[in-house]
Amino acid sequence: MFSIEEVKKSFLVSIWFMFLTFPIMVIRVNTIYKIVEWRWERMFYIGIGTFVISFIWRYLMRRKEMGVKKKEVGEDALPLAQRLLQNRRVSYPAIALVAVLALIYPFVFSLYQANIMITALIYVVIALGLNIVVGLAGLLDLGYVAFYAVGAYAYALLNYHFGLSFWVVLPIGAAIGALFGIILGFPVLRLRGDYLAIVTLGFGEIIRLILENWNEFSFGPSGIANIPRPSFFGIDLSLAETTRFVYFIMIGLTIFTIFVVNRLENSRIGRAWIALREDEVACQAMGIDKTKTKLTAFALGATWAGMGGVVFAAQTTFINPASFTIWESVIILCCVVLGGMGSIIGVILGALVIKLLPEYLREFSQYRMLLFGAILVIMMVFRPGGIITSVRRTYQFKGKSNRHA
Amino acid sequence: MEYFLELFLGGLTRGSIYALIALGYTMVYGIIELINFAHGEIYMIGAFTALIVSGVLTLLGWNALAIIVIASIVAVIYSAAYGYTIEKIAYKPLRNAPRLSALISAIGMSLFLQNYVLLAQTSDFLPFPELIPEFGFLEPYSNFIRSSELVIFAVTAAVMLGLTFLIKFTRIGKAMRATAQDKMMASLVGIDVNRVISVTFIVGSATAAIGGVLIASHIGQLNYYIGFIAGIKAFVAAVLGGIGSIPGAVLGSLVLGWTESFFTGYVSSDYEDVFAFLFLVLILIFRPAGILGRSETEKV
Numbered sequence: 001m002f003s004i005e006e007v008k009k010s011f012l013v014s015i016w017f018m019f020l021t022f023p024i025m026v027i028r029v030n031t032i033y034k035i036v037e038w039r040w041e042r043m044f045y046i047g048i049g050t051f052v053i054s055f056i057w058r059y060l061m062r063r064k065e066m067g068v069k070k071k072e073v074g075e076d077a078l079p080l081a082q083r084l085l086q087n088r089r090v091s092y093p094a095i096a097l098v099a100v101l102a103l104i105y106p107f108v109f110s111l112y113q114a115n116i117m118i119t120a121l122i123y124v125v126i127a128l129g130l131n132i133v134v135g136l137a138g139l140l141d142l143g144y145v146a147f148y149a150v151g152a153y154a155y156a157l158l159n160y161h162f163g164l165s166f167w168v169v170l171p172i173g174a175a176i177g178a179l180f181g182i183i184l185g186f187p188v189l190r191l192r193g194d195y196l197a198i199v200t201l202g203f204g205e206i207i208r209l210i211l212e213n214w215n216e217f218s219f220g221p222s223g224i225a226n227i228p229r230p231s232f233f234g235i236d237l238s239l240a241e242t243t244r245f246v247y248f249i250m251i252g253l254t255i256f257t258i259f260v261v262n263r264l265e266n267s268r269i270g271r272a273w274i275a276l277r278e279d280e281v282a283c284q285a286m287g288i289d290k291t292k293t294k295l296t297a298f299a300l301g302a303t304w305a306g307m308g309g310v311v312f313a314a315q316t317t318f319i320n321p322a323s324f325t326i327w328e329s330v331i332i333l334c335c336v337v338l339g340g341m342g343s344i345i346g347v348i349l350g351a352l353v354i355k356l357l358p359e360y361l362r363e364f365s366q367y368r369m370l371l372f373g374a375i376l377v378i379m380m381v382f383r384p385g386g387i388i389t390s391v392r393r394t395y396q397f398k399g400k401s402n403r404h405a
Numbered sequence: 406m407e408y409f410l411e412l413f414l415g416g417l418t419r420g421s422i423y424a425l426i427a428l429g430y431t432m433v434y435g436i437i438e439l440i441n442f443a444h445g446e447i448y449m450i451g452a453f454t455a456l457i458v459s460g461v462l463t464l465l466g467w468n469a470l471a472i473i474v475i476a477s478i479v480a481v482i483y484s485a486a487y488g489y490t491i492e493k494i495a496y497k498p499l500r501n502a503p504r505l506s507a508l509i510s511a512i513g514m515s516l517f518l519q520n521y522v523l524l525a526q527t528s529d530f531l532p533f534p535e536l537i538p539e540f541g542f543l544e545p546y547s548n549f550i551r552s553s554e555l556v557i558f559a560v561t562a563a564v565m566l567g568l569t570f571l572i573k574f575t576r577i578g579k580a581m582r583a584t585a586q587d588k589m590m591a592s593l594v595g596i597d598v599n600r601v602i603s604v605t606f607i608v609g610s611a612t613a614a615i616g617g618v619l620i621a622s623h624i625g626q627l628n629y630y631i632g633f634i635a636g637i638k639a640f641v642a643a644v645l646g647g648i649g650s651i652p653g654a655v656l657g658s659l660v661l662g663w664t665e666s667f668f669t670g671y672v673s674s675d676y677e678d679v680f681a682f683l684f685l686v687l688i689l690i691f692r693p694a695g696i697l698g699r700s701e702t703e704k705v
Contacts, residue, residue, distance in 0.1 A: 376513025
């Protein structure tokens with residue numbers, strides 16, 4: 001692996017990147033004070049960094065190629081994570097452990113931690129929703145955050161104007177989310193992958209810009225404050241109790257989401273989505289109604305975002321359009337991609353990692369978005385299936401010859 | 406009437422700006438059928454490089470003309486290098502993967518580059534020096550047209566003609582057209598498809614850099630985020646004109662520039678971007694092939 005050839009290659013790569021990043025990394029011109037800052041040490045870091053990375057890159061590339069070859073030969077073993085998940089002796093205690101941890105979490109850790117966990121769980125729910133659209137149906141939706149915004153504003157505005165409570169708005173928010181999903185779904189039905197991505201991106205930006213500019217309706221960029229937290233059968237709760245209460249609402253909602261999404265995946269419509277993702281023409285030839293299938297994917301995906309939005313508004317008690325930019329959509333997409341498109345457990349894990357890690361690595365928080373971008377590229381190049389690749393249900397023929405072999 | 410003329414020229418400038426970015430988009434899309442989300446970022450990096458180079462040279466006391474020329478050349482070289490590298494890292498390994506993967510990778514690249522510039526430089530708006538001097542002969546018309554606008558029109562026209570020439574009459578252009586039609590067949594007749602794709606990225610990125618330098622010096626400021634919206638709008642323009650077609654990209658950009666300019670002038674400036682996106686949705690629904698594009702029937 002460390003032959004002269006390889007070292008030479010890596011050396012050239014590092015020289016190339018030192019050249020490439022030279023003006024932007026090294027020079028900084030201060031036009032006001034007319035000083036040029038030269039930061040040569042950065043060039044050194046880039047050189048060393050890319051040298052190492054190019055080794056790793058080529059190693060991973062070779063592994064990937066070997067993996068492809070293996071698949072061609074037919075030695076396609078289930079990945080370790082999947083085998084563990086399918087083994088009941090491992091998975092049942094694991095589920096029990098997670099359940100106990102989830103129950104005691106807000107009592108053991110501080111309120112701050114509980115709030116972080118709530119945010120992470122909201123992301124789990126909406127990432128699972130996006131997983132329906134992107135992972136199962138294969139429709140890249142870059143405006144997904146619009147539905148989240150719709151849910152959040154639905155609660156904030158309905159509460160402001162009509163005094164509706166959290167529990168009333170939660171289903172309404174979900175319904176409005178679904179409605180918007182269908183509204184978006186109709187025009188984009190005929191579009192293929194990349195056009196779809198751009199149009200959904202445009203749709204997301206349209207919603208955000210309307211919220212920002214239509215002051216009479218949405219109070220513009222200043223947002224809406226003092227949104228009430230959820231009430232517990234009319235009893236007044238302290239801040240700590242409310243946070244715990246919201247936490248348990250989120251736990252409940254997450255379990256509900258996992259249950260529904262899991263059932264959906266294995267249902268008739270779920271299989272139709274997967275068929276649509278794999279091959280649209282073949283799917284239609286099998287008699288699947290493309291229009292209906294796509295619309296349900298959009299509507300059901302948006303439902304979860306709508307609900308997540310309602311909880312988000314109730315948790316933070318303040319919303320403004322700045323929380324719903326396109327990059328928020330990309331972060332949610334990152335959760336799905338990192339975890340594994342189409343794999344429920346993977347998406348949950350992805351959302352938790354994406355949301356929790358930056359909270360605990362505060363020092364590196366400025367590199368967060370840089371890292372998310374890199375994750376998207378690296379995952380697509382080396383492991384398009386994500387951390388936990390979803391495994392299609394297959395019917396294996398286990399004949400006699402197989403047993404002897 | 407004067408107001409109309411002002412809006413008309415404003416729209417023309419806007420359209421030319423979109424066109425310089427849209428040309429690269431449309432070339433790349435024509436060949437690998439991928440929306441290169443990072444294209445807007447390359448444009449931004451081009452502008453940043455020019456800013457840095459011109460800043461350094463100004464402090465060294467070089468004369469204005471040398472600064473313009475050197476800053477532009479360096480910006481073009483660097484943007485082309487970035488385009489080339491991005492293709493090698495983020496798109497080449499995904500050439501046979503599902504299109505969704507390449508698209509996600511492109512978005513990741515765009516996010517990465519934005520934050521790379523944000524972290525390495527600054528998040529503030531930086532003033533960009535006015536590289537293009539005021540021309541004396543334009544003095545009497547200075548109400549309507551600035552010299553930077555004139556330069557933008559001229560350069561856009563020149564770039565468009567140059568690219569058309571490149572694609573229609575040169576060897577590599579022929580190879581590009583062949584690759585765009587059918588990659589497999591192209592490689593069977595001895596075209597090095599990887600090289601053609603690299604060249605396309607380099608040419609497209611260089612065009613974007615020219616746009617970056619001209620626009621930043623016209624507007625007078627830039628930050629790390631200028632590439633994204635410009636990129637999306639240029640894409641709208643490219644789709645409007647018919648993606649994959651060079652004159653289409655310019656025509657689409659001009660149409661988008663004018664409609665935006667008149668819309669903001671006569672209706673409302675708050676919803677400028679909303680309008681651009683609505684425009685895109687409407688085109689894609691009613692005429693997905695664009696103005697000059699051929700609608701292709703999908704063969705199975």
